[in-house]
Structures are given as structure tokens and as C-alpha cells.
Amino acid sequence: MTSPTDIFRDSVNAMLCNVHTSLPGIVVSYDATNNKATIQPALNKNFTSGEVPMPILESVPIMFPNNIVFPVNKGDYVLLIFVERSIDLWLSVGGQVTPTDPRKFDLSDAIAIPGLMPFTQTYPNNNNTDYIISFGGSTITIKPNGDIQIKTASKVAIGNPLVELLDVVSQILGFIANPVGVAVPAVPFTGPLVDAATAAALKIQLDTIKGTIT
Numbered sequence: 001m002t003s004p005t006d007i008f009r010d011s012v013n014a015m016l017c018n019v020h021t022s023l024p025g026i027v028v029s030y031d032a033t034n035n036k037a038t039i040q041p042a043l044n045k046n047f048t049s050g051e052v053p054m055p056i057l058e059s060v061p062i063m064f065p066n067n068i069v070f071p072v073n074k075g076d077y078v079l080l081i082f083v084e085r086s087i088d089l090w091l092s093v094g095g096q097v098t099p100t101d102p103r104k105f106d107l108s109d110a111i112a113i114p115g116l117m118p119f120t121q122t123y124p125n126n127n128n129t130d131y132i133i134s135f136g137g138s139t140i141t142i143k144p145n146g147d148i149q150i151k152t153a154s155k156v157a158i159g160n161p162l163v164e165l166l167d168v169v170s171q172i173l174g175f176i177a178n179p180v181g182v183a184v185p186a187v188p189f190t191g192p193l194v195d196a197a198t199a200a201a202l203k204i205q206l207d208t209i210k211g212t213i214t
Contacts, residue, residue, distance in 0.1 A: 019105045020082040024116055028056060030072040037062055037072060037112055041080060055107065061091065063113045070114075070135065077121075078112040085109070157211030166210040173203035 024042040031037070041054040057080070062072055086101035087109045103109070117123070131142040137153030150156065158165040177200035 020107055021105065022082065023054075023080045024118075025057070025078045025080040025110075025112060027072060027074055027076040027078060027112075029074060030062070032072070035062055036060065037078075039078060039080065039110070039112055041107075042077070057107060057110050060110045060112045063111050072114055076114060077116050077118070078114050079116040081111045081113065082107065083109040083111065087111075152209060154209075155211030156209050157213050159213050161213055164211070164213050166206060170203055170206050170210055173199045173206065177203060 025039040026042050028038040028040055036059045039057045039060050041057065044051040044053050060080070062078075063081075064070070082105050084105055086099040086103050086106070089097045089100050129144055133140040139149075139151045141149040141151075143149070156166065159167075177196045
């Protein structure tokens with residue numbers, strides 16, 4: 001015989017099935033221009049009749065750290081957070097608003113945070129002491145003592161749209177290696193310097209990593 005306690009418990013559990021807090025999700029597609037993602041929740045619902053995938057969520061905003069953006073691709077994992085009230089109006093106008101829909105903890109009010117991974121995948125950092133940013137084979141490592149190491153898989157560009165630092169250094173090495181006919185204000189070059197060959201070799205090395213500001 002079912003007791004009142006059992007009935008109450010079953011009723012509460014049934015209501016909780018429609019209360020969503022957070023779930024892992026998988027990116028189906030991403031519109032970077034409008035910051036809207038289509039995401040499939042990664043956990044199925046389990047009924048007595050069998051497992052059923054949760055519905056695909058549309059127009060989910062991606063939460064990036066302030067002033068830092070990075071690619072979001074199909075198949076990436078995210079953490080879905082379901083806001084306790086409707087965020088439709090807030091997403092449209094921002095500021096402090098009163099929700100126009102009474103729904104609570106609804107699938108419609110998801111926000112996605114990239115970076116959540118199962119234990120079968122690993123992050124690029126191989127220690128617990130350094131701050132590491134890794135992408136496309138290039139890595140920026142900040143040591144606890146403040147040292148910064150930059151390892152690039154291709155080119156490096158430092159500067160602004162008008163001046164690139166490594167390009168300036170490359171030009172200086174070029175002047176040293178082959179100064180004939182080259183002059184700087186009030187200091188004309190009249191002949192090769194003693195270490196011109198070394199300067200030429202250094203310029204070649206520098207040019208292999210010198211990038212362009214775009």
C-alpha cells in the first residue's frame with residue numbers, strides 16, 4: 001500500500017524532473033558574429049520506457065572571460081548553466097530588468113561555459129604551477145616568478161598597425177650586414193662592418209619567426 005509519504009516524495013521528484021541547474025553539453029554549431037550556439041545536452045533522460053536524449057538547445061549565449069575570446073567549434077564540450085528566471089528580455093536589452101515570463105530553471109534559459117571536459121581528455125598544462133595558454137601548437141607560459149615564455153608553431157608579431165618590432169630589428173640587422181648605400185640621419189654607412197656575416201645569419205633566423213600585424 002502506498003503511504004502519504006511515498007505519494008509526497010513521488011510528487012516532489014516529478015516536479016524536480018523539470019528543474020534544471022547545470023549539465024555538460026556538446027556544441028552542434030556556433031554563430032560567432034551573434035555569439036549564439038546550438039548545443040546538445042550530453043546527459044540523456046532515463047525513463048522506465050528507456051533513455052531519451054534531451055532536446056537540442058538553440059541560441060545559447062557563450063560565456064567568455066572578459067576581453068578574451070577563442071574559437072568554439074562543433075563537438076566542443078561546454079558546461080550548461082540554467083538561469084533561475086527567464087533571460088529573454090535581459091539578453092535583448094541588458095541592464096536590470098523584470099522577466100516577462102514566469103518560467104523557472106527552464107531549458108530555454110541556458111548559458112554555455114566552454115572548457116568542461118571528461119576525464120578521457122586532458123588540458124594542455126602538464127603541471128600545477130604555471131599559467132598556460134595553448135592553441136594551435138603555440139604556447140604562452142607564465143611562471144610563478146613572473147617569467148614569460150612564448151613558444152610559437154609559426155610566426156610572432158609584436159607592435160601596432162604601423163610598426164612591427166621584429167621587422168624593425170630585422171631591418172637593423174640588414175643594415176649591419178649590407179650597409180652600402182644605406183644611411184640613417186647624420187650617420188651614413190660607408191662600408192661593411194666587421195661582423196656583417198653574423199648579422200646576416202641572425203637576420204635569417206629572425207625572419208623565420210617574424211610575423212605581420214593585421
